[in-house]
Amino acid sequence: MSESGTCNLCGGRSFKLFKKAKSLYSEDFHDVIQCARCGLVCVSDVDPERVIDVYRNDPNSVTYFLGRQRRDGVLFNSTLKELSNYREFRSGMRLLDIGCGIGTFLNMARSEGWDVTGLEPNVSAAQYAVKTYGLNVIQGTLNETSFPAESFDVVTMIQTLEHVPDPMGVLAIAQKILKRNGLIYIEVPNLHNISFLAGRFLGVKDRVNTMDPTAHLFYFTSGTLKKMVQSSHLVPLLLYSGFNKSMLDMVMRNSFIKRVLSLPYRVLCKITRISRTGLSIQMIGRKE
Secondary structure, three states: OOOOOOOOOOOOOOEEEEEEEEOOOOOOEEEEEEEOOOOOEEEOOOOHHHHHHHHHOOOOHHHHHHHOHHHHHHHHHHHHHHHHOOOOOOOOOEEEEEOOOOOHHHHHHHHOOOEEEEEEOOHHHHHHHHHHHOOOEEEOOHHHOOOOOOOEEEEEEEOOHHHOOOHHHHHHHHHHHEEEEEEEEEEEEEOOOHHHHHHHHHOOOOOOOOOOOOOOOEEEOHHHHHHHHHHOOOEEEEEEOOOOOOHHHHHOOOHHHHHHHHHHHHHHHHHHHHHOOOOEEEEEEEOO
């Protein structure tokens, strides 16, 4: 919800309570509301600027990202392969990663020949990316920078858009700085994931903690993310919300067990793709 009390996606003013969600970091509960017109879900009673400031100065972010490096490496490799399906790559093409953490994805993209730039609000994470990998990472948010129009061939936002106070504003800037026929890659948590739905309708525990109201300001479904991308004058090329096909490589080190589980996992991926109940949503869009 914007400061004026309107929906960030459609401008509607009518909302209903979606859930009272407990913070993962305190005993506080917060109102998560849903737009009656378009269905976008967001937190209504958290100061977004304070959320950003807390994250900006969080001293534990580097440790957090380092703990995810193996997992992220598998998923990021999948992301690069997916992008190559929609854009013929030429060495030196420019890629901007918004919310780049310690630069794991940027470092992988650079090794593939991309000319990479990153944006990262957290001071420690941005410094780590620069000092450890020698990456061009700017400490700050997209709203705090000023890139010329049509600067990048690809803009990525991996687990970032749910954290920003104004997703439509961020997408408008991203569309502006993309070159013609440039691609945007967005990955966000899926509100309609199988764990959250089981918890909501069957009363079992949501094992993936979908609701994180003091960190995630917006909650997307395949439908609301697609509407947001289209409203930003970008053409959706891929919308995938099933289980990630690379996840088995991430969690299984034993090759024999991996082979045994390969077929049932592919079936699970297909089921969650059709039902759109995977843990995250991947979207690739193009600027015409």
